[in-house]
Amino acid sequence: DTGVSQDPRHKITKRGQNVTFRCDPISEHNRLYWYRQTLGQGPEFLTYFQNEAQLEKSRLLSDRFSAERPKGSFSTLEIQRTEQGDSAMYLCASSQQGAAGELFFGEGSRLTVL
Amino acid sequence: DAKTTQPTSMDCAEGRAANLPCNHSTISGNEYVYWYRQIHSQGPQYIIHGLKNNETNEMASLIITEDRKSSTLILPHATLRDTAVYYCIVGLAGAGSYQLTFGKGTKLSVIP
Numbered sequence: 301d302t303g304v305s306q307d308p309r310h311k312i313t314k315r316g317q318n319v320t321f322r323c324d325p326i327s328e329h330n331r332l333y334w335y336r337q338t339l340g341q342g343p344e345f346l347t348y349f350q351n352e353a354q355l356e357k358s359r360l361l362s363d364r365f366s367a368e369r370p371k372g373s374f375s376t377l378e379i380q381r382t383e384q385g386d387s388a389m390y391l392c393a394s395s396q397q398g399a400a401g402e403l404f405f406g407e408g409s410r411l412t413v414l
Numbered sequence: 415d416a417k418t419t420q421p422t423s424m425d426c427a428e429g430r431a432a433n434l435p436c437n438h439s440t441i442s443g444n445e446y447v448y449w450y451r452q453i454h455s456q457g458p459q460y461i462i463h464g465l466k467n468n469e470t471n472e473m474a475s476l477i478i479t480e481d482r483k484s485s486t487l488i489l490p491h492a493t494l495r496d497t498a499v500y501y502c503i504v505g506l507a508g509a510g511s512y513q514l515t516f517g518k519g520t521k522l523s524v525i526p
Contacts (some may be wrong), residue, residue, distance in 0.1 A: 335516075340518070341518065342499075342516030342519055348513070391457050393457070401448055401505060401506075403450075405457030407457050408456075
């Protein structure tokens, strides 16, 4: 399967721990996005990369959230000092520059903070 | 970005056409209408998008009114696998399209 892959699919952690999610986009896509989805709500935009450049990060929920895409390929989303309110599905998507708006999403990483 | 209004839920009989409405009365001239769907426990899936003209692809048809204030997504022959939450989104294309604002969508239930 050459779609967007995310790892891990499920993560259970204790409050205060750090967690990191990885996203591998479709190989020819240069744009990569992170969204968060809580129960009963639509996905909420967090941040966006074009190649290795993070072009929008003002929607990251707090300074505990950070994302990287060091070589313009895979990306990581880290949450430091997790809180129970961080429990959600974290979705990664990618797109081609010329087909903006047509995002391909992964299956998501579900975080549960105890 | 312009906001959209969608019914919370709809039912459709299997094999019939599913017509999902969306109101976007504040859409601006350079904003597109996008439709995505999300099957339970999966990531959202792109369906179709359009600016002014009606669009059709292998999944669905998109009908946009002449004043662009509303649109309808049509699934011509709904199957049980089309049961999902359908999101209507208005947003820019090109460099401004990075941030799609999803609402709560319409939960479509296809009934045998």
